[in-house]
Amino acid sequence: MKSIPDEVEKNVKIAIKASDFQSVIASKLLTELNSPDNIKEIDALAKAAIEEVSSWMYSSHKEIYESSGVEDKRKKLRNESKHFSIKDNSYPSTNSMFLSTLHDKLEEDVKRLENEYSTLQK
Structure with a gap:
């Protein structure tokens, strides 16, 4: 070089x-x-x-x-x-990502339904 x-x-x-x-x-x-x-x-x-x-x-x-x-x-x-080791990048699996996204969406739906229920009770 x-x-x-x-x-x-x-x-x-x-x-x-x-x-x-x-x-x-x-x-x-x-x-x-x-x-x-x-x-x-x-x-x-x-x-x-x-x-x-x-x-x-x-x-x-x-x-x-x-x-x-x-x-x-x-x-x-x-x-x-040259002496530094490369960090192990362990990315989440696709299954865990899917479950995490599903959990977040269901949590949003539960909150939305709770709000609707509380408005209906009033």
Whole structure:
């Protein structure tokens, strides 16, 4: 199983590569420089800058994640949970459920009949 930081890093890299950061940077530089001759050079510089920023972001993310101890806590809880036994869920049988429902309905009928009887006596 891959660790959580690896999955996060993979997903963030996919998102950055799918975005248009480099084209935004290239267009900003082109508008400021007013020279469309070196578009490929600017695009390459933008890609290199994005790679540097993303590698720095990943390394700092991983450092923060490892220093927080989340992975160790997750492993510890997972190992501890293996020692707990599963509770026995003994559900009532269908017969006892039927009898319980029947008892409740009959009890309601008895109360209703007692009320009718008391009103008739008055």
